[in-house]
């Protein structure tokens with residue numbers, strides 16, 4: 001064999017090995033151009049926690065876009081292929097309908113290489129009873145409305161990301177500290193609210209009317225730790241309601257305001273208009289926010305306005 005032939009064969013082998021190696025990297029990262037691992041989550045606030053902890057070290061795939069109710073009629077997300085290339089899928093795990101249907105649908109197709117971490121099973125949380133659609137003996141799914149539980153879930157996420165990328169343990173610990181400090185600021189805001197409005201007790205709480213009952217952990221559990229007591233009353237807890245029916249429920253509870261979520265009936269222009277015409281103040285809040293801590297801080301600001309009106313009225 002001539003020297004030039006041997007050289008060509010070597011070149012061919014090197015090219016083949018290179019292509020195979022590139023192929024592995026490409027398929028592992030699903031076209032992502034660097035060597036970041038993919039991590040999949042259900043909701044946007046989980047992605048925000050990962051980014052706060054690990055910056056852009058991971059390619060984060062969110063299955064359920066913000067502004068979508070996790071109780072929505074289920075459909076397979078278009079980016080589901082990314083799950084199969086993921087190192088970890090962080091499920092919320094509180095039996096929220098979309099996630100249950102999703103895992104039921106894809107379970108058989110998920111390779112063993114994808115580790116599924118159940119965030120709610122990994123933390124100690126006190127379940128509140130569900131007010132949703134009369135499912136009275138079930139636990140409420142929305143544990144992410146509590147900054148305390150967000151912090152606990154962030155710890156689980158930080159441990160797992162550190163296991164995936166131990167060289168960055170120090171950065172991730174610092175990231176977790178940053179997230180925890182931000183969550184504590186929400187607590188400071190809640191404390192300030194509790195210091196301003198001092199007339200509620202566990203027996204005689206401030207009534208907060210909501211459309212969708214997503215806030216029980218925040219309003220009835222977290223707030224109580226700061227000495228301010230709310231009773232969350234949902235107009236749709238027994239199923240869909242019309243604007244007129246909602247107004248009737250609000251008035252029966254001596255309410256003059258309601259907190260609606262961006263995706264529920266109460267936030268549509270038509271329904272909002274009818275309620276406002278009847279003298280009801282409509283506040284919009286977002287239980288699917290990508291930045292839950294910011295959404296909760298905003299909620300506290302709205303509660304301040306609401307309680308200001310409420311206590312002014314009651315002392316007239």
Ligand SMILES: [Zn+2]
Nearest residue numbers: 071142212214
């Ligand atoms: Zn919900």
